[in-house]
Amino acid sequence: xxxxxxxxxxxxxxxxxxxxxFSTYLYLRPWLVLLLLLGPPMLYMLVVYLGSLFxxxxxxxxxxxxxxxxxxxxFTLKTYAELLQPSNMEIIxxxxxxxxxxxxxDALVAFPLAYYMAKHSSPKMKTWLYIAVTLPLWSSYLVRxxxxxxxxxxxxxxxxxxxxxxxxxVLSWLLHLPxxxxxxxxxxxxxxxxxxxxxxxxxMILPIQTALERVPKSxxxxxxxxGAKPASxxxxxxxxxxxxxVVAGSxxxxxxxxxxxxxxxxxxxxxFFIGQAVYSHQGTSGNIPLAAAFTVGPVVIMIxxxxxxxxxxxxxxx
Amino acid sequence: xxxxxxxxxxxVCRYFGEVRAVDNVSxxxxxxxxxxxxxxxxxxKTTCLRLIAGFDRPTAGRILLYDQDVSQLPPxxxxxxxxxxxxxxxxxxxxxENVAYGLMIKKVPKLERQRRVEEMLDLVRLPKMALRKPGxxxxxxxxxxxxxRALINNPKVLLLDEPLGALDLKLRxxxxxxxxxxxKRVGITFIYVTHDQEEALTMSDRIAVFNQGNVxxxxxxxxxxxxxxxxxxxxxxxxxxxxxxxxxxRITGTQQPFSIRPEKIRLAPLAxxxxxxxxxxxGCVGDVIYxxxxxxxxxxxxxxxxxxxxxxxLETTSMDVLSAKGQHVRLIWSxxxxxxxxx
Numbered sequence: 329x330x331x332x333x334x335x336x337x338x339x340x341x342x343x344x345x346x347x348x349x350f351s352t353y354l355y356l357r358p359w360l361v362l363l364l365l366l367g368p369p370m371l372y373m374l375v376v377y378l379g380s381l382f383x384x385x386x387x388x389x390x391x392x393x394x395x396x397x398x399x400x401x402x403f404t405l406k407t408y409a410e411l412l413q414p415s416n417m418e419i420i421x422x423x424x425x426x427x428x429x430x431x432x433x434d435a436l437v438a439f440p441l442a443y444y445m446a447k448h449s450s451p452k453m454k455t456w457l458y459i460a461v462t463l464p465l466w467s468s469y470l471v472r473x474x475x476x477x478x479x480x481x482x483x484x485x486x487x488x489x490x491x492x493x494x495x496x497x498v499l500s501w502l503l504h505l506p507x508x509x510x511x512x513x514x515x516x517x518x519x520x521x522x523x524x525x526x527x528x529x530x531x532m533i534l535p536i537q538t539a540l541e542r543v544p545k546s547x548x549x550x551x552x553x554x555g556a557k558p559a560s561x562x563x564x565x566x567x568x569x570x571x572x573x574v575v576a577g578s579x580x581x582x583x584x585x586x587x588x589x590x591x592x593x594x595x596x597x598x599x600f601f602i603g604q605a606v607y608s609h610q611g612t613s614g615n616i617p618l619a620a621a622f623t624v625g626p627v628v629i630m631i632x633x634x635x636x637x638x639x640x641x642x643x644x645x646x
Numbered sequence: 647x648x649x650x651x652x653x654x655x656x657x658v659c660r661y662f663g664e665v666r667a668v669d670n671v672s673x674x675x676x677x678x679x680x681x682x683x684x685x686x687x688x689x690x691k692t693t694c695l696r697l698i699a700g701f702d703r704p705t706a707g708r709i710l711l712y713d714q715d716v717s718q719l720p721p722x723x724x725x726x727x728x729x730x731x732x733x734x735x736x737x738x739x740x741x742x743e744n745v746a747y748g749l750m751i752k753k754v755p756k757l758e759r760q761r762r763v764e765e766m767l768d769l770v771r772l773p774k775m776a777l778r779k780p781g782x783x784x785x786x787x788x789x790x791x792x793x794x795r796a797l798i799n800n801p802k803v804l805l806l807d808e809p810l811g812a813l814d815l816k817l818r819x820x821x822x823x824x825x826x827x828x829x830k831r832v833g834i835t836f837i838y839v840t841h842d843q844e845e846a847l848t849m850s851d852r853i854a855v856f857n858q859g860n861v862x863x864x865x866x867x868x869x870x871x872x873x874x875x876x877x878x879x880x881x882x883x884x885x886x887x888x889x890x891x892x893x894x895x896r897i898t899g900t901q902q903p904f905s906i907r908p909e910k911i912r913l914a915p916l917a918x919x920x921x922x923x924x925x926x927x928x929g930c931v932g933d934v935i936y937x938x939x940x941x942x943x944x945x946x947x948x949x950x951x952x953x954x955x956x957x958x959x960l961e962t963t964s965m966d967v968l969s970a971k972g973q974h975v976r977l978i979w980s981x982x983x984x985x986x987x988x989x
Contacts, residue, residue: 549701550734552721554748554799564747568738 381627388620392613399616407617411625416605420625423602426517427585430524431532431578437525438532438577443566445533446540461530469527473594476523480513480595487513510597520595524585531580539573540566575637582633586626602626650677651710652803652835653698658707660693667693669859670707675803675837677712680829682838682846685856686882691839694856695805698837699728712802727796728805731812733788735780741767741791742776748799766794769828786817793828803835810845822848843883847871855879877987880905887911887953888987896949897925903987908956910983913943914976926978929953934971941967945977953977 354361390399391406410416445457464472479485490499503509503516510516543566551561589603596604602622610619653675660668668690675681683691696702697709700721709717716724727748735744742763743750749759767773770790780788789809796804806825810818826849829836840846846853847867855862855870855878863875874880881888890903898904913931920926929947941962943955955977959967 544732544734546730546732546734547736549699549721550728550730550736551747552701553699553726553728554795555722555751556747557722560751564750565736569736 384620384623387617388624390617392615392617397614399614407621410618411621416622419600419602419605420622420629422599423586423626424629426521426524426601427582429521430528430585431581433521433525434529434532434581435536435574435578438529438536439570439574442533442536442540442570442573445537446543447545461533464527465530470590472527473523473590476519476526477514477594480519480522482512482514484514514595515597517596517599520591523591523595524588527591528581528584531584532574532577535576535580536570536573539570539576543569578637579630579634583626583630586629587623650712651675652677652679652712653837654708654710654713655694656708656710658694658697658709659705660690660697660702661705666859668697668704671859671861672707673854673861673864675835676852678833678835679851680826680836680838680849682840682850682853683856684840684843684846684853684883686841688858689856690859691841691854691856692807695728695807695837695839698724698803699726699805700724725801726803726805727799727801728807729789729792729796729809731807731809733780733792733809735788735791735795737780739779740776741772741778741780741783744780744791745776745795745798747795752799762798763794766798769797769831770794771824785812786821789813789821793825797828797832797834801834803837804829806836806838808840809838810840810842818845825849847883853883855882857882872985874905874985875988877903877905880985880987885954885956889951889953893947893949893951897927898984904984905987906953906979906984908942908954909958911953911955911977911979913945913955913957913970914978916974916976918976918978920976920978923981924978925981925984926976927953928974928976931970931973931975934968936964936967943970945975 387399388407389403389405390401391404391410392398393400411420441457441461445454449457481487487496487499490496499513502518503512508517508521510519513519513522547565547569548561551565552558556564587603589601589607592601592604593607600608602625606619606622609615609622651674655671655673658668658671659666671690671694683694685691693702697704698711700716700719700723704717707717708715711724711726736747739747742760745763745766746759749762754762763776764773767775770793772787772790772794775783775787775791780791783791789812792809809825810821813821822845825836825838838846838849847870850867852864852866853870854864857878863870863879865873865875870879870883874883874886877888880886885908886905887908888903888905889897891901894903895901914920914926916928927947927949929945929952931943932946932952933942933944935942935944936959939959940956941959943957944952945955946952957967
């Protein structure tokens, strides 16, 4: 009896002592802590994340033999030559234009709301707005796209409302515009543009809001104090300081639009976007190299875009 | 300096819901003077400054800037500039661009802008700093840039919101002198908000003492130090012994409260007979704090309560003064040095 008592006491003393020595050991070796914390995620990043990107890059330098229908594992630029054909370049250009338009529209819609959230709303209101902004992200993206398909359909609520206002002439004029028109809103680039803008909006609001939150109110007061009217204050102080947020948001909206295939698939017409091209090349035709090359396209475009943003001074205020 | 008013408060109130941040303040700041608003935090002094700048508008009352009612004008329509507590320098602009901001807004030609920026940076002793970013400057340098940025517009009134609060003591004292010199040189009315009574006494032509949204007293530094009008003013500006109720009655014969500055009280042997025209009381020396040029004594009075006494160390050493602890002493001061106070 007394022996077991003794054992309990010893281990009770022993344990904290061990822990203390262990934590001291770690405290004196910060690199070890770093290794333990970062090792597993870094391993994941290297193998799964960068590895798949690397595999993608490699594949884009192979090519599909048109006769055998098999991928030839040999370094070649043939696939890229194919990518540069006018029909494929048109797809890339169309997607980039769409991504650019969506990004600009999102920035214009997001900024006022983000500004209100960051500078004028009460803490309670801000919480509700956060919920409202992220609420759409709680439901499936696919469901929302199909919901929009119904909203935009010929018999949908928008057409009905436009009819009610007697503006159906305007709508049909819009839908007859070459390049962006279609048989109905739900089957036209205009519809895609609306849905893209809606779907990626939260990704634009949140970074802008964060950036504006970091701009002290005294800077705007100082600008007004020095004689600047609100419009000038916005131009010279608020916008430049919030611009990194706009760029961060645009990276999301731009790259997400570049890579998306669900929206073009469900709302588009026969004119392909990059996502669809990748989807169809890797699927039905089994042309993995061309699909890979198509995917490398957005990566290169994003790199160019970021370099351009840096040149604009987007990261100066970081 | 003349007697034209630069800024006039007429019954100005600013309420934030139930909180009366500024409660019926009336005062006049004269043209060309260095005017300080002194008070503890939450006393309404910063709110008053923001009302003058136009960042906030009064709930009631009027604010006049050189006889023009500006109460409802936005900041950019008022000919005043502010040096902010956190300096509020634009981080994405260089020092030169910061200083030139007001001129850029007014569309002053670029060459003249450059010339005046250089002049201003010389005035605040920061030449050749125009190309740096604010982030590369020390606190004291940022403070000067903020000053230059405000002064370059040649405002009618310059508002300073505790601009030296973030600096260390040495730098603060140096900047106090510098600010005063610059103010004399440019001849602009300065309104200076501070909670530091020493700062206010050092620099100001006149001081307004704020407490709980009210102005307790307006006067010159000597006025306020030597003739504090209220209990609060006496306690907040400098160190004062406040004596009231029975203790006051025991010493002076009436219950009216009065203040006596610690340096006006003399420590004397218990046996000394006080002269005519003096008050005296006895007590036991409690704490003795040796401060180099001064020694501060806390004397516990025989009838209850205590008094702070400060004596210069003219001939005494630390050994001498520290041995005073626990001794029974007589405290004597001249009747002329007490200030009767309103409660």
